[in-house]
Amino acid sequence: MPKTHNRYFISLVAGAAMLVGTATQADVESTDPIILTLHDWTGQYITTTIMGRVLQEMGYNVKYQQADYLAQFAGLESGDLHVAMEMWETTGKDAMEKSLATGNTIDLGETGMRAIEEWWYPIYMKEKCPGLPDWTALNDCAEVFSTAETAPSGRYLGGPVTWGGYDDERVEALSLNYEVVHAGTDAALFAELESAYQRQAPWLGWVYTPHWAPIKFEGEFVEFPTYSDECYTDKSVGINPNMAYDCGKPRGWIKKVGWKGGEDKWTCAYDAIRKFTIDNQAMGTMVGEVDLDGKSVEDVVENWLNTNQDIWTTWTQCN
Amino acid sequence: MTKRATMRIFLPHASDHYRTIWIWIIFIVGSGLIAGFSQHWSWAVNFPRDWIVPLRFWISDFMEWLIKDLDFGLFTFKEMTRSIAWLLEWPLAVASGILVTGFSFSSDPTTEAVIPPLPWVALIGVAIILGHWMRNWKLALLVGACMTYLAVFGRWESAMVTLSAILIAVPLGIIGGLLIGILAYRSTTFGRSIEPVLDLMQTTPVFAYLVPVLFLFGFGPVAAMISTMIYATPPMIRVTMLALSRVPTESIEAGLMLGCTRRQLLWKVMVPSASPSLMIGINQVIMLSLNMVIIASMIGAGGLGFDVLSSLKRLAIGSGLEAGIAITLLAVALDRLSQSFATRKPKKQGEGKLRFHRHLIMATALLLGTWIISTYLPFIRTYPESWTITTSGFWEDLVKWINVNYFDQIEAFKNFLLLNILIPVKRFMLATPWIVVVAFVMLLGYRLGGWKLALLTASLALFIAFTGGWKKGMVTVYLCGISVVFASMIGIPIGIWAAHSERGHRIVQACIDTLQTLPSFVYLIPVVMLFRVGDFAAMLAIIAYAIAPAIRYTDHGIRQVPTQLIEAAEIFGCTRWQILRKVKLPVALPEIMLGINQTIMMALSMLVITALVGTRDLGQEVYIALTKADTGRGLVAGISVAAIAIICDRLIKAWVSKRRAKLGLDEN
Numbered sequence: 001m002p003k004t005h006n007r008y009f010i011s012l013v014a015g016a017a018m019l020v021g022t023a024t025q026a027d028v029e030s031t032d033p034i035i036l037t038l039h040d041w042t043g044q045y046i047t048t049t050i051m052g053r054v055l056q057e058m059g060y061n062v063k064y065q066q067a068d069y070l071a072q073f074a075g076l077e078s079g080d081l082h083v084a085m086e087m088w089e090t091t092g093k094d095a096m097e098k099s100l101a102t103g104n105t106i107d108l109g110e111t112g113m114r115a116i117e118e119w120w121y122p123i124y125m126k127e128k129c130p131g132l133p134d135w136t137a138l139n140d141c142a143e144v145f146s147t148a149e150t151a152p153s154g155r156y157l158g159g160p161v162t163w164g165g166y167d168d169e170r171v172e173a174l175s176l177n178y179e180v181v182h183a184g185t186d187a188a189l190f191a192e193l194e195s196a197y198q199r200q201a202p203w204l205g206w207v208y209t210p211h212w213a214p215i216k217f218e219g220e221f222v223e224f225p226t227y228s229d230e231c232y233t234d235k236s237v238g239i240n241p242n243m244a245y246d247c248g249k250p251r252g253w254i255k256k257v258g259w260k261g262g263e264d265k266w267t268c269a270y271d272a273i274r275k276f277t278i279d280n281q282a283m284g285t286m287v288g289e290v291d292l293d294g295k296s297v298e299d300v301v302e303n304w305l306n307t308n309q310d311i312w313t314t315w316t317q318c319n
Numbered sequence: 320m321t322k323r324a325t326m327r328i329f330l331p332h333a334s335d336h337y338r339t340i341w342i343w344i345i346f347i348v349g350s351g352l353i354a355g356f357s358q359h360w361s362w363a364v365n366f367p368r369d370w371i372v373p374l375r376f377w378i379s380d381f382m383e384w385l386i387k388d389l390d391f392g393l394f395t396f397k398e399m400t401r402s403i404a405w406l407l408e409w410p411l412a413v414a415s416g417i418l419v420t421g422f423s424f425s426s427d428p429t430t431e432a433v434i435p436p437l438p439w440v441a442l443i444g445v446a447i448i449l450g451h452w453m454r455n456w457k458l459a460l461l462v463g464a465c466m467t468y469l470a471v472f473g474r475w476e477s478a479m480v481t482l483s484a485i486l487i488a489v490p491l492g493i494i495g496g497l498l499i500g501i502l503a504y505r506s507t508t509f510g511r512s513i514e515p516v517l518d519l520m521q522t523t524p525v526f527a528y529l530v531p532v533l534f535l536f537g538f539g540p541v542a543a544m545i546s547t548m549i550y551a552t553p554p555m556i557r558v559t560m561l562a563l564s565r566v567p568t569e570s571i572e573a574g575l576m577l578g579c580t581r582r583q584l585l586w587k588v589m590v591p592s593a594s595p596s597l598m599i600g601i602n603q604v605i606m607l608s609l610n611m612v613i614i615a616s617m618i619g620a621g622g623l624g625f626d627v628l629s630s631l632k633r634l635a636i637g638s639g640l641e642a643g644i645a646i647t648l649l650a651v652a653l654d655r656l657s658q659s660f661a662t663r664k665p666k667k668q669g670e671g672k673l674r675f676h677r678h679l680i681m682a683t684a685l686l687l688g689t690w691i692i693s694t695y696l697p698f699i700r701t702y703p704e705s706w707t708i709t710t711s712g713f714w715e716d717l718v719k720w721i722n723v724n725y726f727d728q729i730e731a732f733k734n735f736l737l738l739n740i741l742i743p744v745k746r747f748m749l750a751t752p753w754i755v756v757v758a759f760v761m762l763l764g765y766r767l768g769g770w771k772l773a774l775l776t777a778s779l780a781l782f783i784a785f786t787g788g789w790k791k792g793m794v795t796v797y798l799c800g801i802s803v804v805f806a807s808m809i810g811i812p813i814g815i816w817a818a819h820s821e822r823g824h825r826i827v828q829a830c831i832d833t834l835q836t837l838p839s840f841v842y843l844i845p846v847v848m849l850f851r852v853g854d855f856a857a858m859l860a861i862i863a864y865a866i867a868p869a870i871r872y873t874d875h876g877i878r879q880v881p882t883q884l885i886e887a888a889e890i891f892g893c894t895r896w897q898i899l900r901k902v903k904l905p906v907a908l909p910e911i912m913l914g915i916n917q918t919i920m921m922a923l924s925m926l927v928i929t930a931l932v933g934t935r936d937l938g939q940e941v942y943i944a945l946t947k948a949d950t951g952r953g954l955v956a957g958i959s960v961a962a963i964a965i966i967c968d969r970l971i972k973a974w975v976s977k978r979r980a981k982l983g984l985d986e987n
């Protein structure tokens with residue numbers, strides 16, 4: 001990030017002293033830096049770094065900027081930020097649609113990864129609650145999953161309120177004897193999981209993938225009735241005829257979003273970003289290498305670029 | 320201190336006493352009536368939804384207009400703020416060029432820098448020389464050790480990113496604060512009108528104005544720097560106003576007699592003679608700026624704050640702790656240097672210059688020397704990664720060990736407090752009719768400070784109700800209230816101990832300095848691992864952060880009890896315990912209450928952080944607004960927090976000045 005703070009300074013010195021000629025870059029439409037946003041989870045860091053490296057290979061200048069997952073739309077709309085590599089259907093769809101409606105941002109297509117978000121338990125809980133992963137077993141095990149505060153109801157640790165997910169509604173619609181506690185941040189969520197896992201203690205909470213948690217900790221997603229759009233919108237659909245949300249969570253796309261103005265400014269770059277795809281498997285492995293084996297994101301990405309040259313070179317062919 | 324005043328400690332005025340009792344009886348009966356008829360008067364119990372004023376939408380609309388439509392003719396409002404941001408980006412680019420990136424003179428970021436950044440060896444050396452120049456070898460060693468830590472634990476580059484932002488934000492904050500303070504000192508109207516603004520700046524959570532700042536100044540380090548300045552400048556303004564008004568009149572008269580102009584009088588007489596007090600302000604600006612490092616990194620400042628955040632996202636407790644300690648050490652180094660700069664004894668003219676030259680020459684030689692050598696020996700320029708060490712494994716194992724072996728005991732203790740104290744208090748607070756609470760703060764205000772204060776506290780409380788934050792406001796009061804009670808219960812005895820033992824005093828000082836600069840995120844994750852997500856974990860985090868002033872002011876207050884009083888008590892044959900209980904504590908109580916006041920302020924400022932572990936209070940509201948980029952919602956919730964803070968502050972200060980008057984102590 002700091003690499004580019006001195007842009008203005010550089011241009012001044014370069015202009016005044018005529019020390020260096022024009023940039024020695026390959027012929028790209030514009031050498032203004034393309035600003036990619038970074039959020040706070042490793043997977044997004046990796047996708048963004050891969051894209052950034054590929055754009056650099058094409059001759060573009062790239063700058064990374066830390067920005068909040070949802071607050072970044074303000075920047076994308078005004079052109080302060082240019083590309084966001086991961087917008088999840090499950091958590092960011094509303095914000096993204098709202099932003100697209102302004103006409104200042106554009107949808108740059110899917111990343112090929114599928115987001116799964118669901119209630120999740122560590123594998124050792126299967127012994128204490130044999131009916132799992134079927135959701136109907138949850139009520140029999142409410143006592144097992146309870147804490148002093150929630151007893152006799154079970155305790156389910158949901159994501160931050162801002163993630164949505166309709167867990168409170170789901171508990172009511174499926175008459176689950178559970179209390180939904182919201183974690184505040186995903187760090188707090190996984191801190192609790194880590195703590196429980198160390199003690200092999202009961203834990204039920206919101207886990208998503210691609211993420212390092214389901215790689216580091218062995219466990220399973222609860223199997224709820226399959227999601228459908230109607231289940232969320234139509235009360236009569238599903239097992240509970242009087243309520244919506246009587247099913248699991250949607251599994252969805254992860255998309256790239258960009259500032260509209262960039263399309264004309266860096267046409268080939270945007271084309272490459274559109275072509276970017278990767279699958280859950282490859283991503284999960286890389287996330288594991290970073291978060292569990294302690295390698296640096298840069299090394300892991302470099303390694304991927306070297307072994308997958310045939311993949312990313314197809315993105316760079318601009319037409 | 321007169322004899323009569325001493326007597327009054329023990330004998331409150333009788334008629335006053337009865338009036339107080341009557342007022343409270345009326346209040347209690349009234350509350351009982353409302354509770355009894357709650358079915359008929361439901362509007363008095365739960366604040367009616369349709370009374371809520373949609374202030375947050377008005378603010379959001381106003382913001383939208385400001386950004387999209389406001390046009391001054393030649394340029395728009397947004398263009399104006401953006402050019403301010405652009406101006407500020409310059410010094411920041413230079414600073415980070417010197418410390419972090421070097422200057423490459425090419426727009427291609429992959430080329431090697433032509434002028435490399437300062438080598439780490441040189442910076443540590445310069446810090447040591449600076450320490451020696453300002454005071455002595457002890458300071459030089461301390462500063463050198465702090466800087467070496469940054470290199471050895473592999474935090475050098477991040478620390479330099481943070482340092483370059485601090486080096487720009489702090490002087491700007493100091494100069495800005497000084498100028499505004501001088502203006503406020505000169506013009507009473509301006510001074511009076513700026514007071515409430517300063518109150519808001521200091522008590523509104525930073526997250527609340529992060530969104531508008533982002534909108535106006537764009538994403539990146541500059542927006543982070545501007546938020547830092549909003550947060551860190553008010554103490555400087557306050558201190559300047561106070562310090563100038565306390566310049567002895569003799570100095571001013573002497574200056575006038577010598578024929579100073581107004582400007583000369585200010586800069587040559589008043590500012591120098593106020594400088595010891597001004598240093599307190601500078602120290603505060605540095606400390607608060609470093610407090611902001613984490614939050615600033617959320618909106619693109621990078622550096623150590625980002626290291627802390629990203630470590631904790633991976634649950635790498637140890638590495639988060641190391642980065643957090645790096646922030647603390649940076650704060651310690653800057654603080655000690657700035658303090659010695661202030662208290663430096665003026666040298667004899669010739670000697671001082673010579674000494675300065677010697678240090679300057681040494682520093683220059685070091686910079687040039689290492690810079691030339693570093694082109695041949697790269698390890699002098701950048702600290703080699705293989706030389707770094709880490710203790711992170713140890714911390715993770717420690718937390719794991721505690722978790723595996725002691726979780727059940729911890730859980731039992733936690734459940735006891737939760738079920739017997741926290742949950743009942745929360746229920747009580749939420750069940751109390753809003754109108755009773757408003758009446759309560761109004762009555763308190765009336766008793767302590769008359770109608771004016773009553774009007775202020777009541778209208779602030781009504782602000783929270785009418786903008787729709789009542790429920791979350793009460794949860795806030797409950798969480799902060801309980802934390803403050805516990806913090807006082809722990810902090811005051813520690814303060815008393817520190818006041819009676821020199822060694823205790825030193826140990827305690829070091830501990831609370833660390834607690835205050837160590838980012839709370841660092842201990843938030845272990846706390847969640849051991850205590851689960853919820854109010855209890857939040858409470859612990861608040862206590863850890865807010866306990867410092869309770870200790871500090873108690874210590875200070877007891878040390879300031881006049882020795883004559885203690886001697887008199889000894890002559891009467893009081894035991895040590897009696898002296899403490901009957902003399903020292905009552906006399907020090909106003910000071911202790913000011914400490915508790917500060918504790919409350921700090922507890923409220925922790926709210927937004929605790930929202931990250933899942934509380935449901937105004938802090939959460941601010942946090943949600945931040946993630947949704949909702950300016951109005953964030954500001955309204957933020958101002959509600961400020962309203963609670965101001966109510967507490969004014970009530971406590973009114974009580975303190977009443978009490979002080981009773982004790983016959985003067986206002987200062």
